[in-house]
Amino acid sequence: MNKMAGSSMGEDTIGAIQEGIRNSAARMLESGEIDVFIGYEDGTLPLRTTPVFITCPEDAERLVWSPICENSLTCYLPKFQGTVGVVVKGCDVRTLVNLILENQVSRDKVKIVGVPCKGIIDRDRVGKALGTDRIIRSAKATRRSLMLEGDGFEVEMEIQDVLAPSCEVCRYPVPVLFDVLVGNESMARDGKDPEAGYLEVAQFAELEPDARFSFFAQEIERCIQCYACRQACPLCYCPECFVDRQSPKWISRWRGLSDKILFHLGRVLHVAGRCVDCGACRRACPVGIDLRLLTKNMEKAAKDLFDYESGLDIGGVPLLATYRREDPDDFIL
Amino acid sequence: MLKMAKTDLDAFVDALVKASYVVLGPIQEGEATKFGVVGGEEIKIPRLTTRPLKELFFPQDESLLSFDRSGTPDASVDTSGVLASDGISPRVALGVRPCDARALVLLDNVFASDDYRDPYYTLRREKTVIITFACPLPGVACFCESTGGGPYDETGSDILFVEVAGSYLVKAVSEKGKGLLQEVFPPCILHEADDEDIQAAAEARARGELPANAGVPIEAAAAILGHVDAFGDSAWEEVYKKCLGCAVCTYLCPTCHCFDIGDEVTGASGERIRNWDSCMFPLFTLHASGHNPRPSRKERFRQRVMHKFNYFVENNDCMACVGCGRCVENCPVNLDIRQVLTTFARRELA
Structure with a gap:
């Protein structure tokens, strides 16, 4: 099964953010600050990552970051016991702020690892841009472009052109609340009016x-x-x-x-x-x-x-x- | 073996319609595809419809009977009207993929067995001819060959179409299929295939049946799941964790068949409704007492896996999965059943 390899993105900002997430997770787990870290790992399909629950520092290597980390991981928080570390994008942390305000998550039970977000790829848009029934066998994203390979085709797309509709109009790509911000604010896209x-x-x-x-x-x-x-x-x-x-x-x-x-x-x-x-x-x-x-x-x-x-x-x-x-x-x- | 030009597909549908068949094929509905009435417009056969074929036989909701208690102390019950309103016309389902066709044979174990014959399902089954299109390009989530099927599998089909260089080779698989071809089709659409065509089809088939999607160790997983300790295995603690508890996997599954029955009543009259239900929902097993024997997503997820790969096997000697990959492709969190099965295949239970 081909998929976007999180670790092969070179020395760009995506790689730096990924390193930051792995280091933060390993450090928090090692120090005992958290019981579990929720992040993304490679999925089983092209253009997919999948939520992962890490409990040993050594497993932090499984964590990835790229513009296909689409899930809102904060949906797992209300039912968790113990202290949790979680990766959040600009939108995700706003849901977490609400969960805290509504007494569903205790602020002192969650360690927030914020990611300055460039926006997430929308799979439907990729499919439409590519044409129906062309099967993507592997996908690879860099900061700006998305390379797709399938049976008899290789296509490169600008990530800007296939962003999720909500990301296109995102007002707060930089998390408004965090314990750790991996990378820096300049790595995020500009907030929209x-x-x-x-x-x-x-x-x-x-x-x-x-x-x-x-x-x-x-x-x-x-x-x-x-x-x-x-x-x-x-x-x-x-x-x-x-x-x-x-x-x-x-x-x-x-x-x-x-x-x-x-x-x-x-x-x-x-x-x-x-x-x-x-x-x-x-x-x-x-x-x-x-x-x-x-x-x-x-x-x-x-x-x-x-x-x-x-x-x-x-x-x-x-x-x-x-x-x-x-x-x-x-x-x- | 017969042959038809690909460009004659719409004429083929017209001929069926003229012969008074209701023709059901893939239709676009918003961004999704499903089976619906076709004819008149150009037909596009997608790689796999978003929604499964099963709903032509076991719809998401249907009325089983209607009743009226006005004027009489006892309810007067009418099932014939309900049955007559649906599925009486002879139908053809076209553009079906082999996984979906095979799924019907698995569903027959539930709805059309020697022990129990569901009149609603069986009537629709009897009235429908299944025309399957072999799969030239299995997708990345497909694992049909791991489940005993394949892109050229004929199980459950009445007629099989195999695409070869601008044509379809048309093979009558069952007597029902043979009957339809003899009854309906003028020789201007269907011709006898020659040896060259048959050779080309065999080659396409050989190319298509690569073991690419045969790598999921389902037999090994099923063997472990059949172990007495499998139910309480600690692996369940891990595999369910990211499950959101929605019903995408079960509702889009071509073999999931659990349902609920309830009455919809207005005044003194009403209808008894059967609708799909999902083991992923808490309500599925909630008792009237308030007790729920499957209190968390862990137990619910386990039920889905165990039903498909253990309980169904024990009851029917086959697993309730055809490897269509819809649950893999559409799961909002990419919880991949192939990985879950691989996890269990590697477990060692004493």
């Missing part, structure tokens, strides 16, 4: 209600209710999701466009003012539903109505836990 990220939802909002509904109906109809979006989301940690309740039974699993919509709207309202647009839900969806259009809209609402951006301030109060007399309420009444 928030308006850039809201362009798509703003345009969508201009459509007629019927057009918006039919677009969503078409998207949501395809949902197979596997709940990968919920499971991959670092902020969906409810011990029992409302859709899993039997008494009362909130949703049916029968031909239910309205039931599917209820789940997605319920979820998106539940992450309102909390979602940081890490893109985990969109990536996890096996049928490619564009869930970000919903979550981004809530993010925009939090910004427009309350001038609130989620996951930035460890000393702050979650948006939905505050009330000010001057808060706008015309959207409710």
Whole structure:
């Protein structure tokens, strides 16, 4: 099985970050500061890495870093006992800030290894750029480009051209909170203006209600209710999701466009003012539903109505836990 | 052996439609592909559909019966209407890959066995002719040959298409397949293949059946999983860890077949619904008492692996996996069943 070899990236910034992660993990495990370190290791497919749980310092060599480290590892934190070290990108740490603020993770039980992020490759975009049904047998990423090899082809792509949609509009590529920052801030991409990220939802909002509904109906109809979006989301940690309740039974699993919509709207309202647009839900969806259009809209609402951006301030109060007399309420009444 | 120009595929579908068959083939739905009604538009055969073939026979949700209690003390129950509404027309599923076709034979053990015949599943099975397209280019997640199948495997197929230089060689595998070809096709589309074509197909087959995706030690893993100590083996502690607990692997699996049944009632009438369920969900085994015998993802993940490679084998003498690789490719965290099986194949249990 060919895959992107983490260790063969030469002396570029990716290699330096990878070294930094390995050294930090080994040091923290050796000193006994942490019980387990959560990072990425090489996956079994091209363009994939996979989460790994390291407990011995010697195994820190397995850790890799590259623009295909797509998973949000903070989703593992709420159920962990003991002290954990974790690799975070700019988006991931904002989910962690929220987990700490919401008392799901104790700040003193987590050692944060921050990575200045250049953005993550979107596999769907790579596939589209390449053309369907051309099978990638191996992939290799450097800081700027992605080399793909398959049966009878070799293609080089600019990483800029195949970035995940959420990375393209990322406002905080440098982690806002960390115990260790591997590399330095100049290794990250530049943060974007928030308006850039809201362009798509703003345009969508201009459509007629019927057009918006039919677009969503078409998207949501395809949902197979596997709940990968919920499971991959670092902020969906409810011990029992409302859709899993039997008494009362909130949703049916029968031909239910309205039931599917209820789940997605319920979820998106539940992450309102909390979602940081890490893109985990969109990536996890096996049928490619564009869930970000919903979550981004809530993010925009939090910004427009309350001038609130989620996951930035460890000393702050979650948006939905505050009330000010001057808060706008015309959207409710 | 017959032969057809690749460019005649749409004409082939038209001929089926004209003969009153419902033709089901790969269709695009957003960014995913699945089996749906085709005809009229150009058909594209993807390497493998995102969603599995099984849903043509065992849909994600279906009504088993309807009932009405208004006016009578006892419910009046109607199953015939439900059965009539689906699967009565003769159907052809086309563009199927060998792994998906083989999966149907495994599902037959569950839904069409001597002990139990599920009328909904078996009716659809009986009414459907399976036309499989041999796999010229297995993907990076494929491991069909490790499970006893292969890119040219005919198991579960009624007709096999093998692509050779701009043509399909068409082989009737079953009597059902032979019957369809005789019934429907005018000789202007289908011709007799000559020796050269048959030779070319054999060569393509020899090239395609490289042991590239045969390297997963499934037999060895199944032997270990059959050991009395396998259930409590400490290896489970490690292999499940990154599992997110979603149902991508089970819902996209062509052989996973667990379901739930419940009533959807409005007023005095309603329907009894069967829908897919997943052993990855906590609700799957939650008792009414609140007790859950599979309390964490570890037990749930173990169940999935044990069911496929041990319990199913004990019950049916075959494993419930065809190596299509959908679970490998679509797992959000790249939890690869091939690695899990390799881990167990290397375990030594006393």
